[in-house]
Amino acid sequence: MNQLDFKGRTAVVTGGMQGIGAAIVKRLEASGARVRVWDLDGPEKVDVSDPTSVQRATETALLAFGRVDVLVNNAGIAGMNRPTVDYPVEEWSKVLAVNLTSQFLTCRAIAPFMVKAGYGRIVNIASVAGKEGNPNAVAYSASKAGVISLTKSLGKELAQSGVLVNCVTPAAARTAIFDQMTEQHIAYMLSKIPMNRFVQVDEIAALVCWLASSDCSFSTGAVFDISGGRATY
């Protein structure tokens, strides 16, 4: 593992109790950061799709840390695999709330404090599904396309503030999120990856942590690919 310098830095990672989020937390902490995990399953029991919960967690983080240097918006769900015409409206709303509205809420709550401090790094976890649109995953794909646009929009708004906003678009990683998908869908995702393997969570953490570091200084509103060759743009 290459060394990154997060000494004295503070971070919030949503959905950091397992999978990709846990790998990001581990690497940030190993690099010297103090990290708060906002997760439904975590000690703070934060629901990032709920504005009140996000507001409360923001106040607690600021009280504990004084400032938040890094925000990683990672919490997400797959939602069910169904053809679009059969996709339940409630499921659509839930996936959009957890995957997209959550990132709007956390950015809205934390970015003003980063701007005031003149420094911040926001890294949003999107997906290659947001670029390509996976069949039978309309809510997931649309939510992740929304994350890409949110990133571009906020990145431009904050471009002169010292706060950089970027997103990553991983291909499939074998985590507990696979339990929400059909075997057919998992096979479809693998078949689309030219490297013919799933990405490892530590590989995603490496890219995310670089984007969360001060070494990343001239990229904002940008989309970073980590799809084993699947994405062609």
Ligand SMILES: NC(=O)c1ccc[n+]([C@@H]2O[C@H](COP(=O)([O-])OP(=O)(O)OC[C@H]3O[C@@H](n4cnc5c(N)ncnc54)[C@H](O)[C@@H]3O)[C@@H](O)[C@H]2O)c1
């Ligand atoms: N694993 C993949 O194939 C893959 C590929 C591309 C992008 N992603 C994205 O990476 C992120 C992490 O995925 P993962 O594979 O580690 O999933 P995971 O299911 O292993 O972990 C997701 C975490 O988010 C938490 N969470 C879910 N809803 C929440 C809510 N409302 N409030 C707070 N926490 C909540 C869960 O408790 C869990 O700890 C997601 O945004 C996912 O869409 C995953």
